[in-house]
Amino acid sequence: MTLKEISRNKAFNGHLIKYEHESKELGCTMKFNVFLPENASHGKVPGLYFLSGLTCNEDNFVQKSGALKEAAKHGIALIAPDTSPRGVKVEGDEDSWDFGTGAGFYVDATEEKWKKHYRMYSYIVKELPAIIYQSLPIDENRVSIFGHSMGGHGAITIFLKNPSRYKSVSAFSPIANPINCPWGHKAFGGYLGNTNKDQWKQYDACELLKSFDGKTLDILVDVGTSDSFLEEQLKLDQLRDAAASVDRHSQVNVRYQEGYDHSYYFISTFVPDHIEHHAKYLK
Amino acid sequence: MTLKEISRNKAFNGHLIKYEHESKELGCTMKFNVFLPENASHGKVPGLYFLSGLTCNEDNFVQKSGALKEAAKHGIALIAPDTSPRGVKVEGDEDSWDFGTGAGFYVDATEEKWKKHYRMYSYIVKELPAIIYQSLPIDENRVSIFGHSMGGHGAITIFLKNPSRYKSVSAFSPIANPINCPWGHKAFGGYLGNTNKDQWKQYDACELLKSFDGKTLDILVDVGTSDSFLEEQLKLDQLRDAAASVDRHSQVNVRYQEGYDHSYYFISTFVPDHIEHHAKYLK
Numbered sequence: 001m002t003l004k005e006i007s008r009n010k011a012f013n014g015h016l017i018k019y020e021h022e023s024k025e026l027g028c029t030m031k032f033n034v035f036l037p038e039n040a041s042h043g044k045v046p047g048l049y050f051l052s053g054l055t056c057n058e059d060n061f062v063q064k065s066g067a068l069k070e071a072a073k074h075g076i077a078l079i080a081p082d083t084s085p086r087g088v089k090v091e092g093d094e095d096s097w098d099f100g101t102g103a104g105f106y107v108d109a110t111e112e113k114w115k116k117h118y119r120m121y122s123y124i125v126k127e128l129p130a131i132i133y134q135s136l137p138i139d140e141n142r143v144s145i146f147g148h149s150m151g152g153h154g155a156i157t158i159f160l161k162n163p164s165r166y167k168s169v170s171a172f173s174p175i176a177n178p179i180n181c182p183w184g185h186k187a188f189g190g191y192l193g194n195t196n197k198d199q200w201k202q203y204d205a206c207e208l209l210k211s212f213d214g215k216t217l218d219i220l221v222d223v224g225t226s227d228s229f230l231e232e233q234l235k236l237d238q239l240r241d242a243a244a245s246v247d248r249h250s251q252v253n254v255r256y257q258e259g260y261d262h263s264y265y266f267i268s269t270f271v272p273d274h275i276e277h278h279a280k281y282l283k
Numbered sequence: 284m285t286l287k288e289i290s291r292n293k294a295f296n297g298h299l300i301k302y303e304h305e306s307k308e309l310g311c312t313m314k315f316n317v318f319l320p321e322n323a324s325h326g327k328v329p330g331l332y333f334l335s336g337l338t339c340n341e342d343n344f345v346q347k348s349g350a351l352k353e354a355a356k357h358g359i360a361l362i363a364p365d366t367s368p369r370g371v372k373v374e375g376d377e378d379s380w381d382f383g384t385g386a387g388f389y390v391d392a393t394e395e396k397w398k399k400h401y402r403m404y405s406y407i408v409k410e411l412p413a414i415i416y417q418s419l420p421i422d423e424n425r426v427s428i429f430g431h432s433m434g435g436h437g438a439i440t441i442f443l444k445n446p447s448r449y450k451s452v453s454a455f456s457p458i459a460n461p462i463n464c465p466w467g468h469k470a471f472g473g474y475l476g477n478t479n480k481d482q483w484k485q486y487d488a489c490e491l492l493k494s495f496d497g498k499t500l501d502i503l504v505d506v507g508t509s510d511s512f513l514e515e516q517l518k519l520d521q522l523r524d525a526a527a528s529v530d531r532h533s534q535v536n537v538r539y540q541e542g543y544d545h546s547y548y549f550i551s552t553f554v555p556d557h558i559e560h561h562a563k564y565l566k
Contacts (some may be wrong), residue, residue: 009549260293
C-alpha cells in the first residue's frame with residue numbers, strides 16, 4: 001500500500017498532489033488527486049471525496065470545478081479518484097464511452113468477464129480510504145462524499161449504504177434511478193448480469209432511499225434544466241418521490257437550476273454551495 | 284466578419300460562448316471563447332482579453348482558471364482567443380511545441396515562410412476586436428488585457444504599444460524579455476529573422492518599457508518562485524529594472540509567489556487579484 005507521488009502543485013496556499021498506487025481490488029495501477037489545504041500541515045483535516053462522471057479520470061474535477069478555492073477556504077481536503085480500473089484489457093472495455101474504461105459505475109461486478117477488475121464500489125468505499133487514512137493527514141472520522149452524473153449516483157448510493165462512514169452527501173446531476181434508465185440498464189446489465197435484476201437495486205439511489213433507516217437525511221442535489229440527459233437518464237423526479245417516502249425530518253433538496261447544462265461550467269457555478277453544505281457537517 | 288456560434292454554456296448566471304470566424308489577417312478559420320456576464324443582456328459591459336501561453340488554445344483559460352466566477356462578480360466580459368493560426372499547414376509548423384502551431388507569440392511575422400499566416404499581433408489588436416465590438420455587447424472604450432507566459436508577453440507588449448486602447452494590463456509569469464531568452468530567440472528568429480535583430484525590440488516588454496512615454500503605468504505581475512521557467516525564460520528581474528527607468532509615478536508590481544509553479548493551479552490562485560486590478564480601471 002505504497003503511494004507514489006506523481007506530481008505536486010501549490011494552489012490556494014495548499015497543495016494538489018497526484019498519487020499512483022497498486023490496487024488489489026481492481027488488479028491494476030490507479031491514480032488519484034488529493035488537495036491538501038494549508039492547515040493540513042499542522043494536523044488532520046476533514047476530507048471530501050468527489051466521484052466523477054462517465055469518461056472522466058482523476059483530473060477533470062480538480063482542473064475544472066473551481067473546488068480547490070472553496071476547499072482551501074473551509075480547510076477541507078478534496079479526494080478525486082479515477083472512474084474505473086485502467087489498463088486491465090478486458091475485451092470490449094474500450095468499445096463504448098458509457099461502459100468499461102472510464103465508466104465503472106461504482107459497483108462490484110458479478111459477471112464472470114468483469115468481476116476480477118471492475119470492483120469500483122469496494123475500491124472507493126474500502127481500499128482507497130484505508131490507503132489514504134494511513135498515509136495522508138485526513139481525519140477518517142470527518143469525511144463526506146459528492147459527485148457528478150455517474151459519480152452523483154456513486155456518491156448517493158455509497159452514502160446510503162454506509163451512513164456511518166460519511167457525514168454528508170450531495171450530487172450534481174446524478175443518475176438517480178439507474179435501474180430505470182438506459183445508462184443504468186447497460187452498466188448494470190453488463191457488470192451485474194440480466195438474470196437477476198433484483199440485485200441491481202442495491203446500487204439504485206431511489207431503491208436505497210425507500211428502505212433507508214439510518215440517520216436523518218440532508219441531501220443537496222443540483223441539476224440544470226437544460227441538461228440534455230435530464231429526462232431520459234437522470235430521473236430526478238423519481239428521487240424526489242422516493243425521498244417523500246422517508247421520514248418527515250429528512251430532506252432531499254433537488255434544485256432545478258434554470259438554463260444550466262451537464263458540464264463543468266454548471267458544476268463550477270454551484271460547487272461553492274456544495275462545499276459549504278459539507279462544511280456544515282465536517283467542521 | 285460573421286460569427287458562428289459553436290457552443291454555449293450557462294455559467295455563473297452568464298454565458299460562455301464559443302465562436303468561429305474567418306480571419307483575413309491569419310488566412311484561416313479561428314475560434315475564441317467569450318464569457319458574457321448576466322448584465323451583458325441589459326447593455327454593453329467592459330471587456331477583458333486573456334492571451335494564453337504556449338500549446339494552449341481558446342479553451343485552457345476558460346476551463347481551468349476560475350476566472351468566470353470573478354468576471355461574473357464584477358460584471359466584466361472575458362475574451363479568450365487562440366494562440367496561433369490553425370490548419371494553415373506551413374511546413375514545420377507542427378515540429379515543436381514552442382514554435383508554429385500554438386505558439387504565435389503575438390507578433391506579425393516578416394520572414395517569407397511565416398508572414399502570410401502568422402500575424403497574431405494584428406489579429407489580437409485589430410481584427411478580432413473589430414469583429415467583437417460589432418457583434419457582441421462589449422464596450423470598446425472599456426477594455427483591458429492580461430495573459431500567461433507567452434500570453435503575458437503578448438499582453439504587456441500589446442498594452443505598451445497601444446496604451447490608448449486598453450485601460451489596464453497584468454500578467455502571470457510573462458516572458459518579459461524575449462530578446463534575451465531561448466524561447467524568444469527561437470520565436471523571433473523564426474518569425475522576424477536573424478538578420479536585423481533590432482526589429483525584435485518592438486515586441487520586447489523590457490525594451491518597450493524603457494522607451495514608454497504614455498500614461499502612468501500600473502502593471503501587476505505574479506510569478507511563482509518554483510516556476511521552472513523563471514530564471515532561463517521569464518527574466519522578471521529585467522522587467523523590474525526596466526520599470527525603474529520609467530517615471531516615479533509608475534508602478535510595475537512584480538510579486539514573487541513562494542512555492543507556486545507555472546501551471547493553471549497557480550493562475551487560479553491569483554486570478555481574483557488580477558480581475559480586481561482590472562475592475563478598478565474598467566468600472
